[in-house]
Amino acid sequence: MISAHHRRWLLAICICIAACDGRAPGDHDAAPNPPTSPATPTLPPVASLDNGVWLKGDLHIHSRHSTDSSNNPESKIIALGESVGMDYLAISDHDNHVGGDVANNTWADPELRSNALLLLYSAEFTTARGHANPFSATPYNHQRLYDARDGLDTALAKIIKEEGLHFSANHPNGADHFGYSYDLVDSIEVWNSAIWSSNAGSMLIWQDMLNSGRNITARGGSDSHHGYPGIGDTPGQNSLQAGANNVGTPTTWVYATARTSEAVIAALTNGRVSISSNPNAPRVVLYADRDRDGTMDMMMGDNAAPPGSAVDFRVDLVGVGVALLPYTVTVIKNGSTLGTYTMQPTSPSLRFTDTPAAGERSYYRVQVEGQPAPYPQVPASSLLSANMIALSNPIYFNFNRPR
Structure with a gap:
């Protein structure tokens, strides 16, 4: 059965595109990802991007192991991710389609392998109270989560902690809302659809959490159920939706200490995250110079006590060669617009100054709108984004909630 969410997709895409065709990516014979250390890396300093690495990926996508998706093998999804320069991918099939046994379905599929991509372990926690994605660098016991889906939140929290998971609320609004406590989650999927208004x-919901002092990371996820159209795919709905919603619509960027699955999840947990409309769209990065000595000492995800005086902020837009027109950058403080700025593609950086109130909680984040970036592999995606290009996670002051 097609959900209301996907009926909306089909209606919008039929308006924007009549058909979409393409070739299936080639087969792969790469070895599985090698095991990596389970230790959580420390956060890199922010004075230079050389101290960390930006990695881009998709944190929510479905393969043939989800019975409500088209019959796309994991190899086809991974191949598209590789071809568009992704660094990591989380194939998150519905756990209720296999009775919670994702370990012997999605994870056991021999096609879940890549030399180019870091492949996270995940599955969509699919319940009557909402949907969520756990993320792990190593296999975990997802069956425990599935069996506790109708229990108390306290029991679920115990399992999440014992399994060492990053737990993330999926598309929290709408019919498939997230109905559990937000104190369970480390991140929220705020950008789930190429149709930005959705x-x-x-x-x-994310803004409510921020305003209440919960520094929960915002992330994206395409939630694509349709893979890339190719030989043998069912014509019609699958091809239409694949033209607008696929790997990287949107793309979630993380500033990690290393190119490892553990570092991706650590950066996600700690809010070192930016979201762009697709892999070719610019990435926005927000910094702060708390002591105004000319060196940026905070970035997205960081939390500090306000200095009691003005703080300098810098917004960088990285990868702006795709546009010829100016971008509009909106700075949001505590849920309200602090200022709106015009940024030229030829000068993709701007500065502003503001004073976080001493003794009070405050946060700053930015959104960027402008000319959509072309994404030839998913051609209709840029038609639906309403010019939304990128958004940052906040820089925090006086947020004391431990993760």
Whole structure:
């Protein structure tokens, strides 16, 4: 059965595109990802991007192991991710389609392998109270989560902690809302649809969490159920939706200490995250110079006590060669617009100054709108984004909630 979410996709895409065709990516014979250390890396200093590495990926996508998706093998999804320069991928099939046994379905599939991509372990926790994605660098016991889906939140929290998971609320608004406590989650999927207006409810929920002192990371996820159209695919709905929603619509960027699955999840947990409309769209990065000595000492995800005086902020837009027109950068403080700025592609950086109130909680984040970036592999995605290009996670002051 097609959900209301996907009926909306089909209606919007039929308006924007009549058909979409393409070739299936080639087969792969790469070895599985080698095991990596389970230790959580420390956060890199922010004075230079040389101290960390930006990695881009998709944190929510479905393969043939989800019975409500088209019959796309994991190899086809991974191949598209590789071809567009992704660094990591989380194939998150519905756990209720296999009775919670994802370890012997999605994870056991021999096609879940790549030399180019870091492949996270995940599955969509699919319940009557909402959907969520756990993320792990190593296999974990997802069956425990599935069996506890109707229990108390306290029991679920115990399992999440014992399994060492990053737990993330999926598309929290709408029919498949997230109905559990947000104190369970490390991140929220605020950008779930290439149709930007569909994300308004999720953005409001995230804003409520921020305003209440919960520094929960915002992330994206395509939630694509359709793979890339190719020989043997069912014509019609699958091809239409694949033209607008696929790997990287949107793309979630993490500033990690290393190119490892553990470092991706650590950066996600700690809010070192930016979201762009697709892999070719610019990435926005927000910094702060708390002591105004000319060196940026905070970035997205960082939390500090306000100095009691003005703080300098810098916004960088990375990868702006795709556009010829100016971008509009909106700075948001504590849920309200602090200022709106015009940024030229030829000068993709701007500065502003503001004073976080001493003794009070405050946060700053940015959104970027402008000319959509072309994404030839998913051609209709740029037609639906309403010019939304990128958004940052916040820089925090006086947020004391431990993760």
